[in-house]
Amino acid sequence: MGNKTSRAGxxxxxxxxxxxxxxxxxxxxxxxxxxxxxxxxPCLLVSALFLILSALAQMSGQPEPVVRVLAxxxxxxxxxxxxxxxxxxxxxxxxxxxxxxxxVTFLCFAHVQMAIYLLSEHPRAAATLVLFISIxxxxxxxxxxxxLSRLRWTRIARxxxxxxxxxxxxxxxxxxxxxxxxxxxxxxxxQQVLPDLTRAELPLAIAGPETPYRSGLTLALLNSVLxxxxxQGYYAMQPFFQVLDxxxxxxxxxMAQGLQAPWxxxxxxxxxxxxxxGSGATLSLALAVLLFCRGRGLRVLALAALPISLxxxxxxxxxxxxxxxxxxxxxxxxxxxxxxLVVAVTVVQAGWVAPASMVLPLxxxxxxxxxxxxxxxxxxxxxxxxxTALGALIYAPYVRxxxxxxxxxxxxxxxxxxxxxxxxPEEAGLxxxxxxxxxxxxxxxxxxxxxxxxxxxxxxxxxxFQPQVSHRSGLCLGCEALLRARDAQGRLQxxxxxxxxxxxxxxxxxxxxxxxxxxxxxxxxxxxxxxxMPISINVSGATLTSPEYCSRLMLLLAQAxxxxxxEITEEEMVGDVEAIRRAIGQIHALGAKVSIDDFxxxxxxxxxxxxxxVDAIKIxxxxxxxxxHAKGELVLDGLLRFCEALQLNVVAEGVxxxxxxQALGFEGDLLVQGWYFSRALPGEKLPQFAxxxxxxxxxxxx
Numbered sequence: 001m002g003n004k005t006s007r008a009g010x011x012x013x014x015x016x017x018x019x020x021x022x023x024x025x026x027x028x029x030x031x032x033x034x035x036x037x038x039x040x041x042p043c044l045l046v047s048a049l050f051l052i053l054s055a056l057a058q059m060s061g062q063p064e065p066v067v068r069v070l071a072x073x074x075x076x077x078x079x080x081x082x083x084x085x086x087x088x089x090x091x092x093x094x095x096x097x098x099x100x101x102x103x104v105t106f107l108c109f110a111h112v113q114m115a116i117y118l119l120s121e122h123p124r125a126a127a128t129l130v131l132f133i134s135i136x137x138x139x140x141x142x143x144x145x146x147x148l149s150r151l152r153w154t155r156i157a158r159x160x161x162x163x164x165x166x167x168x169x170x171x172x173x174x175x176x177x178x179x180x181x182x183x184x185x186x187x188x189x190x191q192q193v194l195p196d197l198t199r200a201e202l203p204l205a206i207a208g209p210e211t212p213y214r215s216g217l218t219l220a221l222l223n224s225v226l227x228x229x230x231x232q233g234y235y236a237m238q239p240f241f242q243v244l245d246x247x248x249x250x251x252x253x254x255m256a257q258g259l260q261a262p263w264x265x266x267x268x269x270x271x272x273x274x275x276x277x278g279s280g281a282t283l284s285l286a287l288a289v290l291l292f293c294r295g296r297g298l299r300v301l302a303l304a305a306l307p308i309s310l311x312x313x314x315x316x317x318x319x320x321x322x323x324x325x326x327x328x329x330x331x332x333x334x335x336x337x338x339x340x341l342v343v344a345v346t347v348v349q350a351g352w353v354a355p356a357s358m359v360l361p362l363x364x365x366x367x368x369x370x371x372x373x374x375x376x377x378x379x380x381x382x383x384x385x386x387x388t389a390l391g392a393l394i395y396a397p398y399v400r401x402x403x404x405x406x407x408x409x410x411x412x413x414x415x416x417x418x419x420x421x422x423x424x425p426e427e428a429g430l431x432x433x434x435x436x437x438x439x440x441x442x443x444x445x446x447x448x449x450x451x452x453x454x455x456x457x458x459x460x461x462x463x464x465f466q467p468q469v470s471h472r473s474g475l476c477l478g479c480e481a482l483l484r485a486r487d488a489q490g491r492l493q494x495x496x497x498x499x500x501x502x503x504x505x506x507x508x509x510x511x512x513x514x515x516x517x518x519x520x521x522x523x524x525x526x527x528x529x530x531x532x533m534p535i536s537i538n539v540s541g542a543t544l545t546s547p548e549y550c551s552r553l554m555l556l557l558a559q560a561x562x563x564x565x566x567e568i569t570e571e572e573m574v575g576d577v578e579a580i581r582r583a584i585g586q587i588h589a590l591g592a593k594v595s596i597d598d599f600x601x602x603x604x605x606x607x608x609x610x611x612x613x614v615d616a617i618k619i620x621x622x623x624x625x626x627x628x629h630a631k632g633e634l635v636l637d638g639l640l641r642f643c644e645a646l647q648l649n650v651v652a653e654g655v656x657x658x659x660x661x662q663a664l665g666f667e668g669d670l671l672v673q674g675w676y677f678s679r680a681l682p683g684e685k686l687p688q689f690a691x692x693x694x695x696x697x698x699x700x701x702x
Contacts, residue, residue, distance in 0.1 A: 039088045044315045047077035082134035086112040090138040097146035100168040107176050108138045111183055118187040141179045148175035212265035212345045220274055220337040227279040241267055245359050252357040261355035264348040268356020268373035273344035276388050278314030280333040281340055284391025292396045293403040310366045332398050336391040353379045452501040459485040463518045464680035468671040474697035476690040478534040481519045482680045512543040516556045522683045523563045531687040536565045544583040545576040554586050562591025569597045584612055621654025627663040
């Protein structure tokens with residue numbers, strides 16, 4: 001029984017972790033980093049090509065100038081990498097913050113160049129921090145520029161003064177300048193403490209070769225953690241690696257005197273057996289992708305990374321997968337170098353592999369570095385290959401999990417029903433949609449919406465009131481306020497032509513308050529004329545769930561003395577249930593009524609009748625129209641019987657014919673709204689309609 005419980009609980013834990021990971025991975029900053037770094041892959045491939053060509057030229061005995069030019073091209077491209085990182089991340093963030101793309105990109109580029117200049121007096125600190133600054137600075141500066149650009153005093157160009165493109169660029173000048181000044185001040189402050197940091201005594205004891213396991217694990221893990229956050233681990237830890245290189249020199253001196261090499265932990269061991277393929281031992285990662293992934297994209301990336309991984313250079317994997325800030329690969333990225341360190345130190349101390357006795361650069365080719373640094377020990381080559389294979393096995397489950405994100409069709413087998421649920425291809429397509437295309441589509445929708453809102457801003461709004469007549473007595477007992485509009489030419493516009501654009505613009509709360517205010521004013525005007533009639537208005541869920549707007553709504557409704565009630569559609573009730581329940585309680589406290597609009601067409605209709613204390617329901621017009629058919633008549637009759645049982649008041653909408661009226665068999669006092677009795681009327685005409693209904697009712701006719 002316990003086993004079953006544990007098996008059942010594991011998917012819940014896995015789902016929880018997956019949801020948290022998805023939330024983090026879906027954050028704007030994380031997505032901008034991933035997508036921005038991916039754009040650098042072609043540039044990294046070009047840089048890697050020159051590195052490989054320089055290595056081949058050196059191995060084949062080509063002239064020194066040729067080798068130097070090829071290596072120099074690789075170094076020059078690498079030197080602008082921080083600038084490209086900042087520009088690409090800044091571009092992605094500008095899309096998300098709706099800022100002009102290229103100006104933001106150039107500003108992010110300039111910010112990193114400023115950092116390089118201001119840190120130039122401290123080369124080691126600059127080499128360590130510049131890549132980190134290039135990743136972190138856009139995450140701070142772009143949102144800050146977006147926030148500043150929304151302040152009125154930062155806008156140089158006003159709407160209509162110049163073209164849209166010129167206006168956006170000009171309005172970025174002040175925010176861009178302010179952010180640049182703040183960045184300079186921050187870097188100058190950092191520059192003040194850098195001398196103290198560089199003069200401080202570094203705890204070089206943690207790199208002491210006399211404690212190989214503790215020192216080696218500390219350096220391996222620290223290097224991986226730094227690279228995970230985009231900090232150049234090699235430059236940040238250069239003093240420690242210099243200590244380990246001295247251990248190689250000490251080993252060589254001892255062996256030259258015929259003595260046993262004293263140090264198992266050394267720079268040669270770290271380069272040959274711990275960081276195989278670069279930080280995180282990513283040669284193993286490339287092999288794991290090639291051996292265990294089915295996705296073509298990942299395999300192509302691994303193939304492209306493989307040649308330079310043999311030179312312990314792994315930028316393609318760091319930026320292409322990416323590894324930087326990728327939580328899915330953090331565990332093996334830390335674990336593989338640590339395991340390599342423990343195994344390598346153990347083997348060297350056991351005497352099965354010779355200690356490193358020759359200092360080699362970190363870019364010395366795999367296999368070659370193990371063989372040469374140990375004085376030609378073939379056992380070192382075997383150890384290096386074995387560790388590479390072991391690392392690939394450790395990376396395997398993690399890369400397969402990443403691969404499944406793209407390969408899994410989402411199929412779930414329901415054994416009890418002998419069927420399978422598969423995710424729709426359209427849903428799978430969401431994973432690979434181009435964010436740039438989405439951004440441009442969103443921009444097009446935004447421009448369309450703005451054009452409609454500008455047109456709507458010229459409309460004159462007013463209310464009309466559709467009577468609600470008692471089916472039993474024929475008296476007009478209420479009305480619904482309906483929003484109407486006329487354009488600049490005086491033409492009447494249908495609500496469907498403007499309400500959707502107001503909703504897209506997020507203005508429905510303002511619309512609700514305007515309608516409530518107009519209804520209250522009409523109710524007050526009627527009272528002054530000696531006429532009283534309950535009015536119902538439609539209110540969106542956004543208004544009821546917003547503390548500010550809900551409070552303003554209640555202040556308006558309080559002026560109507562219970563004569564203005566609220567209708568809420570079922571769709572609007574899907575959200576903050578507690579907030580809507582509180583709002584309904586406040587409306588009732590004012591003496592007003594609450595009804596559910598379009599009942600039967602939304603979500604889980606019946607559940608709202610016990611969740612919310614409503615006074616009435618409005619049966620949607622579709623049920624009334626369907627009553628002309630046998631099944632439709634049964635459905636309508638069932639709804640009416642249901643409301644009778646719950647003792648709810650009922651309003652039937654859209655009644656247009658005598659047959660539809662007669663289909664409304666209801667024991668209670670049902671109200672009828674529709675063209676059968678009247679269209680929506682101006683406020684000044686409703687009192688006369690109500691008096692006419694009263695006169696007809698007194699005469700015994702409806």
